[in-house]
Amino acid sequence: MELGGTKCIAAIARGRDILVRERWPTGDDAAETLGRIVNWIASSGENFTAIGIAGFGPLNLDRSRSDYGRIGTTPKPGWSGIDLRGTFAKAFDVPIGFDTDVAGAALAEGRWGAAQGCSDHVYLTIGTGVGGGIVAGGVPLHGAAHPEIGHIRVRNASADGFAGACPFHGDCLEGLVAGGSLAKRTGIAGEDIPPDHPVWAEVAQEIAELVAMLVLTTAPQRIVIGGGIGSGQPQLFPMIRAAAVKALAGYGPISDAATIDVLVVPPGLGADAGPLGAVALALDALP
Structure with a gap:
């Protein structure tokens, strides 16, 4: 199951082949x-x-806590505190892999998609929300909680000083570039904004700020950008790469244009990165 803020997808698969x-x-x-x-x-x-x-977050992933398997405080009405994992554990007596939707998608892209051959990589989704899964040494990165990349504060590139739409942080990345944020920023539904609208240059610059931060903090072998906006606006990729090179200013071995061109890519699995992420979690749960 891939559970997103807008839609839920259930799939039955054999290996990477989705049967239904x-x-x-x-x-x-x-x-x-x-x-x-x-x-x-x-x-x-x-x-x-x-x-x-593979669920939208925040998720409680610490097995030692009493709230393991539950959704944390989320702006999605009706879902805070829901026992997501427990619902399926009570219904089915099989091993269960449980992680964020973006961690699952990162595993799938590493197993079958654009990050094949990479042990350390990142999957970003930009759509209804903004999230990211970090894979380090072949496994999703967790600490006291899972990463919340979408809520990192970046330099606001909006020409009119848009205050952002995140109810928690205002102009964090999600508050600037998620679908609902773009609608408030432009007055146009995110999916209806034309490719030549000037907001895309600002969005590319803001996403590039995150790319530069990820390069400097995790030194990934690949950064895959998917989601409705990440995959649905291909004109963003050259702008993101160019702005990331500028932001890194030549510092470090992952900062030149040739390297960034290979580093920042669209998903190899397209829209199937999400459901195949759930499949990857299921496969990894098997003994």
């Missing part, structure tokens, strides 16, 4: 939405051996 899938809107009644998914799986007739849950 279904999707539902992520409604404000979490129990009803998850119940539909459980019922769909139970009625599939498939003898599956593991489940992977």
Whole structure:
């Protein structure tokens, strides 16, 4: 299961081959939405051996805590505190892989997509929200919690001083470039903003700020940028790469244009990075 802020996708797969899938809107009644998914799986007739849950965050991933498996405080109405993992653990007696949707997508891109051959890489999704999964040594990076890359503060490039739309931080990256933020910033729905709109140059500069931070803090072998805006606006990639080179200003071995051109790429799995991320989590949960 890939559970996003807008839609939920359930898929049954054998290896990386998705045999069947279904999707539902992520409604404000979490129990009803998850119940539909459980019922769909139970009625599939498939003898599956593991489940992977790739969910929107924040997620509680520390197995030592009593709230392990639950969604933390989220702006998504009706989902804060929901026992996401426990819902499926009660319904199905199989191993369960559980992580963020972006960590799952990062694993999938490393296993089958644009980050193949990389043990250390990052997957960014830019769409309804902004998130990122960091893979270090082949496994998702966790500490006291999982990374919240979308809420990093970057230099605001908006010409009119847009205050940002994040209810927690204002003009963090998500508050500047997520779909809803762009709608407030431009007065146009994110998916309807034309490719030649001047806001894209500002967005590219703000995303490049994050790219530069990731280069300096994690030194990844690849940064894959997906999501509705990340993948749906291909004209952004040359602008992001050029702005990242400028932001890095020649410092370090991962700062020249030729290296950044190879480093910052669209997803190799396209829109399937999310559901295949859940598949990767399921595969990794098997003994």
